[in-house]
Amino acid sequence: MTTPFHGVQLADLAPWHAELTALRRRFHQHPELAFAEHHTAATIAQLLDEYGYDVTTGVAGTGVVGTLRLGDADRAIGLRADMDALPINEENTFDYQSRQPGIMHACGHDGHMTMLLGAARYLAATRRFNGTLNVIFQPAEERGFDSGGQRMVDEGLFGRFPCDAVFAMHNHPGSPCGRLMSRRGPFMAAGDRVFITMRGVGGHAARPHLAQDPVVGAASIIMALQTVVARNVPPDKTAVVTMGMLHGGKALNVIPAEVQLGLSVRSFDPAIRALLRQRITDIVQLQSASLGLSAEIKYVEGYPVVCNSEAETTLALQVAAELVGEDNVDGDMAMLTGSEDFAYLLQARPDCLIRIGNGEAQANKMLHNPGYDFNDNNLVTGAAYWSRLVERYLPPRAS
Incomplete structure (x- = not known):
């Protein structure tokens, strides 16, 4: 008899909201530019080690990969978050503003890292999957060329850390907070x-x-x-x-x-x-x-087109609907003329990039704006989403 899949719910991670917020704001205070994410990488590596992951540092310079193997399945999934900040002088005046003059997390990578770390912690604690999870923290997404994603693939990322599929998430100012969006096929330019x-x-x-x-x-x-x-x-x-x-x-x-x-x-x-x-x-x-x-x-010639794989995008959207409801999911989002070096990873493995709304109030403080800030209300949603996706992609053995 097969045990029905229930999966993680938002309420399961809600008690961690304050801790995740504090971590995200810590990242925000200490931004680092491409291939110089030393403090960031050290923080990530320490946390993953505490959670019980096998940790590999120095991947493509400053990248970090955490690996957790459970059960006997040979299937593997990769989840990727970007780490670097931008050479922008922050205009925000809140108490966690950047402490590095001329550098800020103006694209939300501080939030991307925190959501993935939240999922990594939860999945290590609940141990409710069967297979291999690789959490990939990638440097230098913002370079536009010769980027961290390209270097990771060129240096044998998937040979060292095999993945049957890889997924990534990016925030999207102007859309309702927590709304999950993607599309099959060409997505980003x-x-x-x-x-x-x-x-x-x-x-x-x-x-x-x-x-x-x-x-x-x-x-x-x-x-x-x-x-x-x-x-x-x-x-x-x-x-x-x-x-x-x-x-x-x-x-x-x-x-x-x-x-x-x-x-x-x-x-x-x-x-x-x-x-x-x-x-x-x-x-x-x-x-x-x-x-x-x-x-x-x-x-x-910089980043290739982000072209989402059919099967992986279908699964990603199904998991989104299970977590936040059909009304909070857009499976046919318009193509975006922004670019993403996650495209290099998708050239090597089936993939899906999904967007998470950063709030309608952020519409006038878009990505790369000196007044931008990641919406901390997304932290639980993003961490729960990643956790549920792993549970669905690597289902635990039937009891």
Whole structure:
């Protein structure tokens, strides 16, 4: 006779809310940038050791993996949380604000780590699964290229810590707190970066005819790039080309000899990704040549598309509905033009990335905003969700 599955409920972890909140705020006070998460990693490793996990540190530099094996099943699951903060000066004034000037957890990684640690603690205490659990704390998600997720996979993450599937969670400001959201297939965009250096001939502002002005060239290119999506990408496809950096000149009476520009490029389709690269390159080179300038382009292909696996996403959404109810789950969330280096993990294993609402009041303090803060009301929900997912993916032996 098979014992019916009951699974963890929100009430089971509710008594831990104050402890999880204190831990999350401790992380928030001590943010660290990509591949420098030494204090963060030490804290995670100590806690996992206390919970009874086999702990491996130094994975891809500062990453930490905790492994817990129970029973005799050979099935394994991976749960991943990101660790790094951002080079942003925090504007919040609460008592747990960042103690590191110019660095803050403006993307909620402090909350992601805490939710996973809460689940790790609960699962070690209840021991209600059969198989292997790997909790993966990944460095350097925010780099955009040469990231922690990429390094972990390249350095043999899944050879060292076998997983049949891997899952991740990210908070989502503007959606109701605790609402769980995902979609099958393409979910988050590929993200590329373009660094452009335009060179001309500097000169006196009063004699522009004797110079070759890269500032004018930069302005021309910026406007021309606005046509890349509008006039080259089919209307039923999604793409974004954003000029995020422009540096040139130091004095009003000097025409500089050089200007730097930086682009962020997002797409979901490999053919569109290639088209964007070709059109951006052509526009930069041809516009520069028409003005007697030269242009050096460094085109860096960043994170791939996050493409959620069918079976794993179906399970993830079922578990979400069991925990918070169908009304608090969106299984057909719109595709997001943000990027995530969890994409590298999904290229190696079946996966699902799920989003958790951070609160509608956060709509004007989105991710990467100096006034952002993770919603502590999500800590119990996230920890309970991970716990229930593990219990469902690695069901205990029938009694």
